[in-house]
Amino acid sequence: MLSALIIDDEAPSREELRALLSAEPDVEVLGECSNAIEGLAAIHRLRPQVVFLDIQMPRLSGLEMAGMIDPAALPHIVFVTAHDEHALQAFEEHATDYLLKPIDPQRLAKTLNWLRSGARAPSQLLPTMAWAEPLRQIPCIGRSKIFLLGLAEVEYVYTDVAGVQVVGPERQGTTELTLKILQERTPLLRCHRQYLVNTDQIAEIGLLDNGAAEIVTRSGKRLPVSRRYLREMKDRLLIG
Numbered sequence: 001m002l003s004a005l006i007i008d009d010e011a012p013s014r015e016e017l018r019a020l021l022s023a024e025p026d027v028e029v030l031g032e033c034s035n036a037i038e039g040l041a042a043i044h045r046l047r048p049q050v051v052f053l054d055i056q057m058p059r060l061s062g063l064e065m066a067g068m069i070d071p072a073a074l075p076h077i078v079f080v081t082a083h084d085e086h087a088l089q090a091f092e093e094h095a096t097d098y099l100l101k102p103i104d105p106q107r108l109a110k111t112l113n114w115l116r117s118g119a120r121a122p123s124q125l126l127p128t129m130a131w132a133e134p135l136r137q138i139p140c141i142g143r144s145k146i147f148l149l150g151l152a153e154v155e156y157v158y159t160d161v162a163g164v165q166v167v168g169p170e171r172q173g174t175t176e177l178t179l180k181i182l183q184e185r186t187p188l189l190r191c192h193r194q195y196l197v198n199t200d201q202i203a204e205i206g207l208l209d210n211g212a213a214e215i216v217t218r219s220g221k222r223l224p225v226s227r228r229y230l231r232e233m234k235d236r237l238l239i240g
Helices: 011-022 036-046 062-066 086-092 105-116 122-128 179-185 227-236
Strands: 002-007 027-033 050-054 076-081 097-100 137-142 145-150 156-160 163-167 172-175 189-192 195-197 202-207 213-217 222-225
Touching: 002 011, 002 036, 002 105, 011 027, 011 050, 011 105, 027 036, 036 050, 036 062, 036 137, 036 145, 050 062, 062 076, 097 105, 156 179, 179 195, 189 222, 189 227, 195 222, 222 227
Parallel strands: 002 027, 002 050, 050 076, 076 097
Antiparallel strands: 137 145, 137 172, 156 163, 156 195, 163 172, 189 195, 202 213, 213 222
């Protein structure tokens, strides 16, 4: 059985694709998402084998979203687009395949047959994938809304039992991105096993008696700095 997830901001397109996939006896549609932020959460929660991902979506495109997926949860990605010119970029992002809207059932059948025949696992593509593009914003969910927080707005990020929390001076949300991805794909600096900080938001660093330290942000929030990461932080900030 091939498990699938549909991510598209247009309801008619989702309905059309779900109908075509549901007609296949060995395809299970796990769900549908109307935007990339919800889609990212669904991928990490449901772990589908293949995602049919619309390229053109508001606020966060399918191409941008693809680069935010945790490699451990990476599915096959079939980009869906109404424009031929997006096809080349889709393959530069190492999509499994792409489909043009309106979807041709015979073209979809070809894609499904290729997946059934044992297409290369997404993890095998990782060394050549363009996951290293820097992130400019962090997708967040908070208090019954979804939003994108620009990196300049972020004070720090930390992990707790509820997930990865992104904190800014004015608002806070939970993100599906891991600390590892955020550390690798943004200028945020790790200061503790559970914390990353925006160095532009540091007001001062207080040195403690036990060899650790404490950051005070420009808005007055306090973050721990462990001894393990203190030297790296000093080097980054050119502190002797």
